[in-house]
Amino acid sequence: MSELHFPWLALSILTPLLSALWVNRLRDADEAHKWSAVFSGVTLAFTVGAWQDFFLLGASQASDGWDLLSPFLGWKLLVIDEFSAPLLPLTALLYLLTAIATLKTKIRRFSFAGTLVTEAVVLALLSCQEPWAIIVLLALPTVPPYLELQARNRPTRVYVLHMAIFVGLMILGWAFVEAEGRQRTHSLWAVLPLLAAILIRSGIAPLHCWITDLFEHATFGTALLFVTPIVGAYSAVRLVLPIAPDWVLRSIGLISLATAVYASGMALVQHEARRFFCYLFLSHSSLVLVGLESATPIGLTGALCVWISVGLSLGGFGLTLRALEARFGRLALTDFLGLYEHTPALAVCFAITGLASVGFPGTIRFIGTELLVDGVVEIYPHVGVAVALATALNGIAVVRSYFILFTGTRYVSSVSLRPGLRERFAVLTLAMLIFGGGLFPQPSVESRNHAAAAILRERAKRDPSLIDHEVPEANPDESPPMRSEEVRHE
Amino acid sequence: MFEDFSLTTLIGFTVLGAPALLMLALGLSSLLEWPGTERGIGQVSLAAIITGLLAAISMLAWMLITCERHESVELGHWVVIPDYHFSVKFLFDRLSVPFAILSFVLCGTIGTFATRYLHREPGYNRFFVFFSLFVLGMVMTSLAGTIETLFTGWELVGLSSALLVAFFHERSAPVRNGLRVWAVYRVSDAALLIAAIVLHHLRGEGDFEMLFGAGTWPLEHTSLPSSQAAVVGSLLLIAAMGKSALVPFSGWLPRAMEGPTPSSAVFYGALSVHLGAFLLLRVSPILDVSLSLRAAVVTIGLVTAVFAVLAGRVQTDIKCALSFASLTQVGIIVAEIGLGLRYIALTHILGHACLRTLQFLRAPTLLNDYRTLENAIGARLPRWSGAWVRLIPEHVRVWFYRLSLERGYLDGWLSDYIARPFLAVFRWCDAMERKWTDFLSGGESRESDHVRPSLETLDDLV
Numbered sequence: 025m026s027e028l029h030f031p032w033l034a035l036s037i038l039t040p041l042l043s044a045l046w047v048n049r050l051r052d053a054d055e056a057h058k059w060s061a062v063f064s065g066v067t068l069a070f071t072v073g074a075w076q077d078f079f080l081l082g083a084s085q086a087s088d089g090w091d092l093l094s095p096f097l098g099w100k101l102l103v104i105d106e107f108s109a110p111l112l113p114l115t116a117l118l119y120l121l122t123a124i125a126t127l128k129t130k131i132r133r134f135s136f137a138g139t140l141v142t143e144a145v146v147l148a149l150l151s152c153q154e155p156w157a158i159i160v161l162l163a164l165p166t167v168p169p170y171l172e173l174q175a176r177n178r179p180t181r182v183y184v185l186h187m188a189i190f191v192g193l194m195i196l197g198w199a200f201v202e203a204e205g206r207q208r209t210h211s212l213w214a215v216l217p218l219l220a221a222i223l224i225r226s227g228i229a230p231l232h233c234w235i236t237d238l239f240e241h242a243t244f245g246t247a248l249l250f251v252t253p254i255v256g257a258y259s260a261v262r263l264v265l266p267i268a269p270d271w272v273l274r275s276i277g278l279i280s281l282a283t284a285v286y287a288s289g290m291a292l293v294q295h296e297a298r299r300f301f302c303y304l305f306l307s308h309s310s311l312v313l314v315g316l317e318s319a320t321p322i323g324l325t326g327a328l329c330v331w332i333s334v335g336l337s338l339g340g341f342g343l344t345l346r347a348l349e350a351r352f353g354r355l356a357l358t359d360f361l362g363l364y365e366h367t368p369a370l371a372v373c374f375a376i377t378g379l380a381s382v383g384f385p386g387t388i389r390f391i392g393t394e395l396l397v398d399g400v401v402e403i404y405p406h407v408g409v410a411v412a413l414a415t416a417l418n419g420i421a422v423v424r425s426y427f428i429l430f431t432g433t434r435y436v437s438s439v440s441l442r443p444g445l446r447e448r449f450a451v452l453t454l455a456m457l458i459f460g461g462g463l464f465p466q467p468s469v470e471s472r473n474h475a476a477a478a479i480l481r482e483r484a485k486r487d488p489s490l491i492d493h494e495v496p497e498a499n500p501d502e503s504p505p506m507r508s509e510e511v512r513h514e
Numbered sequence: 515m516f517e518d519f520s521l522t523t524l525i526g527f528t529v530l531g532a533p534a535l536l537m538l539a540l541g542l543s544s545l546l547e548w549p550g551t552e553r554g555i556g557q558v559s560l561a562a563i564i565t566g567l568l569a570a571i572s573m574l575a576w577m578l579i580t581c582e583r584h585e586s587v588e589l590g591h592w593v594v595i596p597d598y599h600f601s602v603k604f605l606f607d608r609l610s611v612p613f614a615i616l617s618f619v620l621c622g623t624i625g626t627f628a629t630r631y632l633h634r635e636p637g638y639n640r641f642f643v644f645f646s647l648f649v650l651g652m653v654m655t656s657l658a659g660t661i662e663t664l665f666t667g668w669e670l671v672g673l674s675s676a677l678l679v680a681f682f683h684e685r686s687a688p689v690r691n692g693l694r695v696w697a698v699y700r701v702s703d704a705a706l707l708i709a710a711i712v713l714h715h716l717r718g719e720g721d722f723e724m725l726f727g728a729g730t731w732p733l734e735h736t737s738l739p740s741s742q743a744a745v746v747g748s749l750l751l752i753a754a755m756g757k758s759a760l761v762p763f764s765g766w767l768p769r770a771m772e773g774p775t776p777s778s779a780v781f782y783g784a785l786s787v788h789l790g791a792f793l794l795l796r797v798s799p800i801l802d803v804s805l806s807l808r809a810a811v812v813t814i815g816l817v818t819a820v821f822a823v824l825a826g827r828v829q830t831d832i833k834c835a836l837s838f839a840s841l842t843q844v845g846i847i848v849a850e851i852g853l854g855l856r857y858i859a860l861t862h863i864l865g866h867a868c869l870r871t872l873q874f875l876r877a878p879t880l881l882n883d884y885r886t887l888e889n890a891i892g893a894r895l896p897r898w899s900g901a902w903v904r905l906i907p908e909h910v911r912v913w914f915y916r917l918s919l920e921r922g923y924l925d926g927w928l929s930d931y932i933a934r935p936f937l938a939v940f941r942w943c944d945a946m947e948r949k950w951t952d953f954l955s956g957g958e959s960r961e962s963d964h965v966r967p968s969l970e971t972l973d974d975l976v
Contacts, residue, residue: 179955233951240961289940296962322598354965360686372545384673385666391593391600394662398598401711409708416704423676423696431683455545465593473595 025100026083032074033088033102033151036112037144039067040119044140053131057123060136061446064120067143071112078109084478088151102151106475107261107328110468111150114332115253117453118339119143122245125343125450127350134245138168146253155198158262162225162255163191169242169250178241186224186234193221194259201267209269218264219272226256226313227306228276229283239302244349247298248342251305252335257312257327265316266482277317277403284310285410288417292424297345297355300425305342307418308334308381311411315396319483323399324476329392329469333380333461337389340377340454344370348429351441357425360432366441371430373451378422380458382415388461391469522576526587526604526657528569529614533653536562537646540639549639556629559642563625566653567618574611583608584730586659586723603659605722609731609795609860613656616864620784620871621649627875628776637681641774644681648674652785656792661710661720664796668706668757671786672699678777679770691769697933698766702756706793709749716742726799732856736799743803750797751811758790758844760818764825765925767841771833778833779874783840784867791844791863794851801852811852819845824918832877840870 043063050056078086087094088102104112119139126134142165149161166187173180197217204210220231227235239247265273287307294300312334315327347370348355348363355361364371376387383393393415401408443451461468536559543549550558577585589602604610625645632638651670658664676699680692714720716738726734736743754760759767759782770782781787794801794811801808819842826838843866850859876883888895903911917923951959 179957179959181956182951182954182959185954233947233954236947237951237955237959240959286943289936290944293937293940293944296965299962321596325595325598354962356965360689362684364683369547379673385669390666394600395598397707397711398714401715405715409711412704412707412711415707416700419700419703420693420697424693427680427683427689427693431680432686432689434684452545469593469595 025103026081026086027091028074028077028081028086028089028104030073030077030089031091032070032077033104033112033147034090036067036070036074036116037102037148037151039063039070039144040140040147041144044137044144047140048137054128056136057126057128057131060140061120061123063140064116064123064143067147068113068116068120071116071147074104075109075113078104084474099154101154101157102148103153104151105153106471106478108150108258110332110471111253111258111335112147114335115146115150116143118252118335119249121339121343121450121453122249122346124446125347126245127347127444127447129350130243130245133243135168135172138172139245139249142168142249146255149255150253150258153262155201155263158259159191159194159198162194162259165250165255166191169238169246172243172246173241176241176243179237182237183234183241186231190221190224193217193224194263197221198263210267215264215268215272219268219276222256222260222264222276222313223279224256225259226254226280226309227251227283228279228310228313229286229306232283232287232306235306236299236302239298244298244342244346247302248339248346251309252339252342254309254312254331254334257309257316257331260313260316261479265319265479270319273317273319274403277314277400278407280310280313280317281400281404281407281410281414283307284314284414285417288414288421291421292417295356295358297349297357297425297429300357300421301338301342301345304381304418304421305334305338307414308338311396311414314400314411318399318403319480320399320402321473321476321480322395323403324479325469325473326392326395326397326399328472328475329465330389330396332468332472333383333387333389333392333458336454336457336461337377337380337387340373340450340458341381343450343454344374344377347443347447348374355429357428360427361429362431362433362435363441364430366435366437367430367443369443369448369451371426373454374430375426376455376458378426379419380462382419382422384419386459386462388458388465388468390462391465395469522573522585522606523587523589525569525573525576526585526606527589529566529573529657530604530653532562532566532569533646533650537643537650540643540646544639544643552629552633552638555639555642556625559625559629559646560622562646563618563622563649566649567615567622570611570614570618573606574615577606577611588659600662601660601721602663603721604657604663605659606657607731609792610657612860612864613792614653616867617649617652617656617785620780620867621645621652623871624776624780624875627779628774631776632774635774637683641678641681641777644674644677645777648678648781648786652789655789658796659722661706661713661722664793665703665706665710668753668789668793669703671789672696672703672757675699675770675777675781675786678781679773681773681777688772691766691772694769695766698756698763702753702763702790705749705756706753709746709753712746712749716746722796732795732798734799736803738800738803740804743800744807747797747800747804747807748810750793750800751807751814754790754793754848755814756790757793758787758848759841760790760814760845760848761821761922762924762928764818764821764841765921765928767837768829768834768921771831771837775833775874775878778837779871779877782837783870783874787840787844788847788863788867791847791851791859794848795856795859798851798854798856802854808852808854812849813852815845815848815850815852817845818848819843821845821922821924824914825921828915828918832880833874836870836873836877839873840866843870 047056047059085105087100094100145161145164152158197214200214201210204214224231284307287303291300291303312327312331315323380387380389383389397411400411585606587604591599592602593600632641647670651667654667655664676692676696679695680689682688710720726736756763771778822838822841826835829835847859847862
């Protein structure tokens with residue numbers, strides 16, 4: 025396996041982890057805010073370094089540089105591949121923008137140290153391919169939101185119930201997989217718990233109520249950062265996709281497709297902005313899962329492209345709503361608010377990120393949606409067009425919320441509500457990425473296509489009969505992808 | 515030959531590049547909150563449109579001189595991966611070139627008109643940003659050589675139209691109407707997207723040249739069997755119905771008149787209302803294969819024309835009356851397309867768009883025009899009604915009057931039988947979810963219920 029030239033991954037994880045200790049000691053919320061943004065920025069730089077180093081290596085997988093832990097563990101702990109490489113800077117960027125765009129009115133309620141710890145855990149999750157480590161790293165980020173809900177005296181039962189079942193099913197399912205060994209197909213005892221766990225974590229209907237509940241009771245920033253990295257789909261790719269038979273994937277795909285349409289319809293009838301965002305996000309993340317479970321090169325490529333675009337566009341969309349909430353409190357979608365005049369930059373950002381999320385031409389999601397619909401229709405010829413329906417409904421929901429929040433009346437305010445320099449930086453960064461990725465999509469789509477091919481090769485290696493589609497050949501110069509057991513035995 | 519190719523590519527690129535640069539310039543300056551002066555914005559817009567127009571005319575001249583009836587300009591693959599490619603290709607033929615020139619001429623006229631009409635309007639810059647989006651969308655749709663490129667332009671036109679209907683956004687009525695327009699357009703977009711996907715799966719191509727053979731418009735043909743053509747054609751027809759406000763989607767057209775007069779003129783009087791007809795012209799080889807599809811196109815066109823005549827006669831607002839007059843002609847144009855009269859349909863579009871633009875631009879001074887005419891003839895303007903009207907019983911006339919005044923109850927029908935039941939299902943689901951989370955929480959689970967009480971319901975927005 026190739027090795028990165030520098031311990032980028034370890035630094036990406038250690039920086040937020042250690043800085044959390046420092047930030048936690050700070051008594052001044054302003055200082056905590058400032059240092060949190062600085063350390064998140066440094067973390068982003070390390071993740072970009074890892075991505076670029078990996079890109080320049082031209083390998084399909086690479087372990088972290090100067091890996092000091094592998095001699096003790098016997099296997100490579102931190103590994104990056106084509107699938108996870110861009111997800112690292114994307115996640116780090118979301119954390120950075122969230123830290124930067126936190127307004128002074130909210131900095132006392134928002135736990136910067138907790139957020140840095142969560143960032144470290146999520147980055148570790150994305151840098152890890154060892155199944156048990158993935159399960160542990162999936163379980164750990166569920167704790168900070170619980171602590172926050174408790175600290176704010178909010179109900180925790182819905183969240184705790186779902187997360188406990190999720191973690192329990194993950195452990196149960198993978199224990200069966202391990203017990204059954206490397207065989208052609210695993211029993212339902214192994215597959216069904218994993219399937220159910222993925223459905224819960226991804227918020228697939230009817231197991232999605234914990235996400236709406238989290239958005240109801242947690243701070244917007246915490247809820248946003250908990251869902252936007254789409255770790256449910258990540259665990260599906262790492263744990264389920266390589267071992268699941270076709271029928272399981274088709275089942276997840278169909279349920280996810282139904283959820284995408286259901287959530288887009290639900291987004292239309294919500295009376296409050298957070299719930300609206302939550303359903304919009306659920307619809308899009310379900311579409312990612314639909315494409316992933318199609319297990320075709322085009323569908324998978326589309327899903328991975330949509331994944332990146334959902335992170336950017338809906339991450340930005342959520343941050344815009346959060347910025348509005350910081351100014352006006354929780355936002356009802358029952359009356360026209362007419363905020364355009366006071367916050368034109370936020371209105372533009374809301375429109376750009378919202379339209380980007382539904383795949384408007386010229387934005388980063390456009391090609392991803394085309395690929396996704398193409399791939400899904402190939403697998404589900406009769407119901408695959410539901411993706412187009414979900415996209416249409418989401419488009420209506422986004423413009424409806426834009427009109428309600430920013431137009432329809434004249435908002436009177438005696439103080440300036442315009443975004444500050446930090447928020448403007450966040451807006452421009454997102455706009456640049458959304459349009460840059462939309463106007464020049466080839467590098468991103470090509471990279472996602474390679475990642476899709478690698479995932480399918482992995483699946484084919486496990487059992488060639490599991491796939492019924494032609495898998496693109498690997499570059500002969502590249503080392504073949506390895507399963508974690510093989511890496512361990514190296 | 516290579517030099518010829520380079521020249522046409524350069525010209526083609528200029529036709530597209532001018533509006534694209536305009537949109538980029540205006541969009542970027544807005545994003546950075548550096549809006550230019552009114553004069554600057556007007557001049558940049560006009561310069562871009564004139565550049566595009568001159569390039570389009572140059573292409574026409576080139577094609578006339580070289581007797582080329584069909585010139586394709588390929589800008590290469592935007593995205594290419596194994597088993598998938600997205601080509602950016604533009605067609606210059608006897609359908610697209612006149613339509614592109616028409617778009618530039620009318621947009622140039624309207625742009626110039628708008629610089630005066632919207633003088634000192636707070637949303638002056640915003641208008642021109644949306645306007646540039648519209649121009650780019652129109653030109654892209656007109657010249658699209660693949661269904662994907664056409665879809666791209668189609669969506670740009672849809673968004674800019676909806677935002678311009680809601681241009682006076684400090685009032686609620688334009689916003690509600692803008693959202694209604696957007697909802698119909700999204701249905702239309704979804705139909706076009708599905709048609710594109712179905713075409714891809716049937717033929718593995720979205721390229722019009724590949725789909726319709728080597729013939730030049732209007733002499734192309736397709737090898738799609740009748741049954742497949744009926745499926746694809748039906749989806750394209752739905753897309754065209756939404757965009758051109760054909761029955762039963764006609765309700766949004768008068769609502770669109772909430773926008774400023776320049777946008778009403780260029781969008782709903784002249785250009786975007788013809789876009790559905792243009793789409794049908796572009797895919798007319800598909801219509802040719804299926805007789806039932808052609809019959810459906812003719813029927814929808816004629817029903818729309820009759821409906822628009824009736825509704826237009828009872829309108830009390832000049833812009834609404836003109837919009838229904840427009841729709842009457844669009845209905846006839848669609849019927850002409852269904853009958854295979856393609857040149858007549860294209861000529862009809864060109865003439866009608868120019869006439870209607872002029873009428874819309876004169877609309878704000880209509881009363882003054884009437885007064886001038888009446889002063890000149892020294893009497894009230896005569897009102898004609900046919901003698902046949904007296905042959906119809908009064909209760910039938912009243913019934914027709916009410917039907918026309920309510921615009922065929924089309925809006926109400928769509929709301930009552932499609933939008934409301936659809937939303938009611940999801941509201942019921944929402945209520946069930948509330949019960950479920952309340953049960954799991956052991957109490958009230960929604961903080962959002964206490965977010966500011968609603969003063970006014972927005973149920974009818976969708």
